[in-house]
Amino acid sequence: MRWGTWIPTVRVVAMSLEAEFVDWLKEQVGRHEALCVGIGDDGAVVHWGDADKHGGEAVVVADLLAEGTHFVLDVLGPRRVGRKALAVNLSDLAAMAAIPVAATVSVLLPRMNAQWIARELFEGLLPLAREFDVAIAGGDTNTWNGPLVIDVTAWGRLTPSGPLLRSAAQVGDRILVTGRLGGSILGRHADFQPRIDEALALRTEYGIAAGMDISDGLALDLSRLATASGVGAILDVDHVPVHDDAHRLSADTSQGPSALQRALADGEDFELLVTAPPDVAATLTARSPFAVPLTDVGEIVAAAGLSERRGDGSLRPLNPTGYLHEAEDRTP
């Protein structure tokens, strides 16, 4: 399971570069009247007509996948790459509680086999577009002597309830996650189902306001949500729903990260992370309205930072990045 240990290491480096650059860019770009929600959430909310109604606002997300950085073409194959390129964008639209509308797809193809790869990419992508009624509105196609790069920009519309935001968590909220986490490298990182329907139900039927999708691991993404909301979080680690794939991987690599560590830090789960007032959270977990489980994994607190709480009630600080490195260091 070499890729399971290699990919997260690359991701940690890329993320710290990205975080620094994004902060710089935010400063350079400044405010603009067309941006209701700008850089820093899962997507942007762009003012698109009638300012009095959320219907007049569009959500736009963008995600680029590059061979060698995000996937190994020989391992994944171009069909799954094409599907994943759209799916990660749909997951970001879900994270904003947006209904997908349209997408553009731009590809930079290796000259060798360019025609075949291009067709395969779309053979993988188009069934998912049909499933979520996404119009493929165009894009750009180029060839070069480098590896495959695919870049998707997707557009969504909001319901009258408005978006889910990373910045909307409140002290006292419970923290909920959909599905099970960890070990996505065994296949789910490419073949996952974007949680569009679940996100729309959480926003419109249950009034949930704070959320994001889990792309870089529960610990790191929860710390981002807490920071964006100006709050802290306590994670009940014994309640974290660990996927069978995480158990399978940690059984295969007995000296590597534990299944729980994988659930907290592997990433690419593309599940939803939301926060809800305790009564709403209790209703949701009792009702379990989705085909996937919905689990209460902790609470939002006033004190900044992330803590982990064990079953015996003991608390200790949880450094999400440290957690990642620790997991890597323990990998043979």
Ligand SMILES: [Mg+2]
């Ligand atoms: Mg996201």
